[in-house]
Amino acid sequence: MEDFLQNLLNGIAAGSIYALIALGYTMVYGVLKLINFAHGDIFMIGSFVGFYAGRYMARHATGEAASLGSAALVLLLAMLVCGIVGYLNERIAYRPLRNAPRIASLITAIGVSFLLEYGGQMVFGPDPKFFPTLVEKKIIHLGTITTTNYQFIVLAVAIVFMGLLQYIIYGTKFGRALRAVSFNFETASLMGIPTDRIISMTFVLGSMLAAVAGILYGLSYPKIDPLMGIMPGLKAFVAAVLGGIGNVPGAVVGGLLIGIIESFVGGSQFSSYRDGIAFVILIVILLFRPSGLFGRYEPEKV
Amino acid sequence: MMPRAWWLRDLVYLVIFVAILIGATYLIAYSETYFPAMRYYHRILVMMGINITLAVSLNIINGHAGQFSLGHAGFMAVGAYFAAFLTLYYFGPYVDRLGEGSGQQWLLQNVLLFIAVILGGIVAAIAGYVVGLPSLRLRGDYLAIVTLGFGEIIRVIILNIDKIGAARGLSGIPPWSNFFWVFFFAGLTILISIRLVNSSVGRAFLAIREDEIAAEAMGVDTTKYKVKAFIIGSCLAGVAGGLFAHFSPAYLNPTMFTFIRSFEVVAMVVLGGLGSITGSILAAIILTFLPEALRGVKDFMPGGRDPRMVIYSLMLIILMLTRPQGLFGRRELWDVLSRRKDTIPKEPRDAGDATDKLDRDAGPPVT
Numbered sequence: 001m002e003d004f005l006q007n008l009l010n011g012i013a014a015g016s017i018y019a020l021i022a023l024g025y026t027m028v029y030g031v032l033k034l035i036n037f038a039h040g041d042i043f044m045i046g047s048f049v050g051f052y053a054g055r056y057m058a059r060h061a062t063g064e065a066a067s068l069g070s071a072a073l074v075l076l077l078a079m080l081v082c083g084i085v086g087y088l089n090e091r092i093a094y095r096p097l098r099n100a101p102r103i104a105s106l107i108t109a110i111g112v113s114f115l116l117e118y119g120g121q122m123v124f125g126p127d128p129k130f131f132p133t134l135v136e137k138k139i140i141h142l143g144t145i146t147t148t149n150y151q152f153i154v155l156a157v158a159i160v161f162m163g164l165l166q167y168i169i170y171g172t173k174f175g176r177a178l179r180a181v182s183f184n185f186e187t188a189s190l191m192g193i194p195t196d197r198i199i200s201m202t203f204v205l206g207s208m209l210a211a212v213a214g215i216l217y218g219l220s221y222p223k224i225d226p227l228m229g230i231m232p233g234l235k236a237f238v239a240a241v242l243g244g245i246g247n248v249p250g251a252v253v254g255g256l257l258i259g260i261i262e263s264f265v266g267g268s269q270f271s272s273y274r275d276g277i278a279f280v281i282l283i284v285i286l287l288f289r290p291s292g293l294f295g296r297y298e299p300e301k302v
Numbered sequence: 303m304m305p306r307a308w309w310l311r312d313l314v315y316l317v318i319f320v321a322i323l324i325g326a327t328y329l330i331a332y333s334e335t336y337f338p339a340m341r342y343y344h345r346i347l348v349m350m351g352i353n354i355t356l357a358v359s360l361n362i363i364n365g366h367a368g369q370f371s372l373g374h375a376g377f378m379a380v381g382a383y384f385a386a387f388l389t390l391y392y393f394g395p396y397v398d399r400l401g402e403g404s405g406q407q408w409l410l411q412n413v414l415l416f417i418a419v420i421l422g423g424i425v426a427a428i429a430g431y432v433v434g435l436p437s438l439r440l441r442g443d444y445l446a447i448v449t450l451g452f453g454e455i456i457r458v459i460i461l462n463i464d465k466i467g468a469a470r471g472l473s474g475i476p477p478w479s480n481f482f483w484v485f486f487f488a489g490l491t492i493l494i495s496i497r498l499v500n501s502s503v504g505r506a507f508l509a510i511r512e513d514e515i516a517a518e519a520m521g522v523d524t525t526k527y528k529v530k531a532f533i534i535g536s537c538l539a540g541v542a543g544g545l546f547a548h549f550s551p552a553y554l555n556p557t558m559f560t561f562i563r564s565f566e567v568v569a570m571v572v573l574g575g576l577g578s579i580t581g582s583i584l585a586a587i588i589l590t591f592l593p594e595a596l597r598g599v600k601d602f603m604p605g606g607r608d609p610r611m612v613i614y615s616l617m618l619i620i621l622m623l624t625r626p627q628g629l630f631g632r633r634e635l636w637d638v639l640s641r642r643k644d645t646i647p648k649e650p651r652d653a654g655d656a657t658d659k660l661d662r663d664a665g666p667p668v669t
Contacts (some may be wrong), residue, residue: 035443037565093619100626103370107572110565114615122607213482219311234450257554276458281449282434286448290439 002144007267008260011221013151015259016158020213021236022243022251023165024206031202031247032181033102037109038089038235041116042082042207046214047131047224048124051077054132054218071134074136078211085116086207090200120226129227131218154216161212161254168205169248178202182246235262235278244283244295251291257281309667312493319489327482336497346433348549351484355491357570357586358579359538364568365577366499368448370510375563376453381540382547383466385422386475389548393418394476408537412571415478419487419544427533429456434532440515441454445577450561461556471555471663472547479548487545491538495579498534499624511577571596573621575628580635585628592617 021043028036057070094107138149149225169175180188181198187193217232218224239258243250258278285293327405330347356374393414399408433452433660440448466472498504506527509517518524547554570589575580596610603609621629628637 027445033443035446093623096623097626101576103572104622105625107569108619109620110569111615111619115619118609118611122612123607143418154493187450196393230562234454238447238451241444245443258496273458276455279455282451283448283455286440287436288446290441290444 001233001268006147007145007263009145009151010257010262010267011260012199013154013259015256016155017213017216017220017255017261018232018236018259019252019255020158020209022217022239022255023162023234023248024210025237025240026243026245026248026251027178027206029203029240031178031185032094032105034094034105035109035237036203036206037106037233038093039206039210040229040231040236041113041120042085042089042229043121043210043214043217043236044224044226044229045077045085045116046207046211048129048214048226049081049211050134050215050218050259051072051129051131051224053077053136055124057134058132059173061241063241067135071110074134075212078215079208082207082211082214083204086203086210087200089207090203095196095199096223097113108199117227117230119124126226126228131222131224132216135223137153157212157216161295162208165209165248167203174198174201177230187271198278231275238278238282242285242292244292247292247294247296250292287297309499311467312497314367314491316489321488323481323482323485323489326478326485327348330481334437338356339503343548344592346594348479348481348484348545350544350587351481351488352353352549353586353590354488354583355484355545356567357574357582358488358491358541359535359542359577360576361571361574362495362498362507362538363531363535366504366511367507367528369528369531371433371449371532371535372446372561372564372568373449373451373453374535374567375524375559375561376433376449376456377430377457377536378452378541378543378563379460379556379559380429380536380543380661381419381422381426383422383460384425384510384540385418385544386472386547386552386554387466388421389414389471389476389478390474393648395478399413411476412483414669415483415548418480418542419483419548421511422547423537423541424475426543427537429540430534430536431529432531433536434529446658449466450564451645453559454563455669457556460559467554469556471553473553475552475554477541477548477552478549479552484545484549487538487541491541492579492583494534494538494652499579503527503530507549508577531639569618573618573628575630577632578628578630578634581628581630584630584635611652 021039024027024039024042025036028034028039053074054070057074060070089112093112094105097105097108105247116273134205135149135153140147140149142154167175177188177193178201180191180193180196185195187199213232217228236255239254240251241254242257243252243254258281261281262274262277265271265277330340330344346625356378360371360374363369393411396408397411397414400410402518403472429452433449436445436448460575461468461469506517506522509520509522510524514524566589570585571582573589574583574585593610596613599610599613600608
């Protein structure tokens with residue numbers, strides 16, 4: 001029982017990071033029908049901005065209050081940098097191909113992904129780095145299970161940003177425009193919605209969430225390197241597809257599901273199959289629900 | 303005078319092709335004894351041949367049948383590991399018992415390599431059948447991610463089989479593969495691909511790519527042909543894997559077959575132009591040669607960091623931005639060269655997969 005709760009808690013913490021990345025995938029897919037393979041690497045950039053900024057802050061800020069404030073500052077900085085990278089990514093690599101075959105932008109997405117990975121190896125160096133402790137680590141005992149305050153921070157931050165996203169999509173003018181563009185691209189532009197600007201903003205928003213995920217990831221698993229974005233990025237994409245790609249709550253549920261199941265498999269005797277389990281779940285679910293858990297089934301029109 | 307019957311003509315081509323290959327193989331082996339640097343070029347050439355086989359075979363699935371597969375490295379891994387398993391544990395010791403350097407041994411090892419590679423291809427084809435089955439229900443991006451997932455599952459399974467080295471990798475595979483075999487199979491793949499696209503099966507593939515619903519309405523058994531495309535493509539990928547496994551240093555590791563490898567092959571196919579066989583060949587040559595040609599750049603960099611992969615990825619992006627339809631579009635080399643209007647197929651504005659327009663209009667909204 002305590003193993004069960006322990007795995008569940010670890011799974012939820014890991015899953016909320018996957019969910020934050022998955023949200024970026026699913027929003028971009030919603031408006032552009034494009035698998036943005038570079039998204040996992042933007043997550044990596046977020047982590048590295050956190051690494052450098054955090055190291056700088058650690059030298060200049062001391063004390064409990066200052067450390068919390070500087071952690072928030074690091075988070076904001078990472079979001080800013082990733083937002084810019086995401087914007088440039090869309091502007092340079094995807095917008096010129098808006099009217100080209102969709103597969104062409106998929107290849108530029110792969111190209112950008114390679115560029116960020118190898119560029120990261122050039123700039124940051126290929127060896128792993130240790131993420132600074134932005135907040136002091138405390139071990140918490142909850143009955144029989146042990147946890148750290150990090151897991152609660154991850155959970156709280158993730159929930160705050162998901163709530164914020166929910167508000168942006170349903171409570172603002174931009175959100176309404178975003179939903180319109182994803183519902184029907186051409187009609188939205190005929191209705192006077194500046195589709196290009198909305199798409200740019202979607203990339204910025206998604207990249208900012210990836211930055212948050214990058215910081216939270218660095219906090220929980222402090223070893224970071226320029227290729228760290230590949231696997232979490234891929235699994236987050238799987239999570240987005242699992243939930244029904246283009247569907248925002250679906251991405252959250254998919255991310256949590258994958259995080260929890262991975263945590264259980266990792267804690268069992270089949271732990272060496274951990275990296276494969278996400279795909280097994282994906283295939284099983286897609287066999288029964290071809291458009292994901294919450295995806296809308298679209299009948300084909302001639 | 304060329305014979306009329308297609309199979310006879312192909313046979314003549316094949317004999318000429320094999321003769322050229324044998325000549326080239328001997329030339330390379332001969333020059334290697336005098337110029338040790340040739341070893342390096344030999345390896346690049348062999349990698350080119352393997353990449354050509356991979357790209358042309360993926361082009362059957364992605365380019366002709368229009369089914370977006372991201373799991374090619376997985377099929378390659380199946381073929382590579384199965385063939386290597388056979389030669390390492392069964393064929394190798396058998397050949398070793400024969401006298402060293404005898405003609406008999408030489409003949410036997412080539413025959414056994416051929417058998418191992420073909421069997422690897424067949425096992426990969428079976429894997430392709432298993433992966434092809436879910437494509438009955440899935441389309442477009444869902445299919446892409448499922449094939450990617452299958453590729454990763456194959457890799458994780460290999461990681462857990464101790465008999466084939468697991469995470470240590472598989473070493474000690476007899477290095478029997480050479481220039482001849484690699485380009486023999488590359489040529490065979492190209493021949494199969496050209497013959498296929500002009501056959502009724504190939505026509506069915508093209509019909510499915512253009513419009514699946516219309517194809518079905520016209521009586522094309524879309525399911526059957528989609529699975530067929532997967533089987534053929536993955537079989538040839540398995541063959542490429544088998545050849546790769548047996549080329550010195552004849553070492554296999556699961557990290558060689560991640561989805562990054564699949565991406566590289568997809569990049570070759572798309573860069574060449576989806577559906578263009580010669581385009582895939584040209585792109586495979588360019589994308590294999592490019593990182594090697596950029597090796598010299600390192601000397602100009604401070605700190606000894608190697609920027610070649612950065613340049614490689616930048617060039618991939620720039621090439622795609624300047625020619626979104628690929629180098630040749632849907633045309634073949636001879637269409638481009640002859641410039642005869644009647645041979646040039648019309649270039650639809652929305653190449654890529656046929657469901658493109660449909661997707662954009664009726665995609666699932668953000669909810």
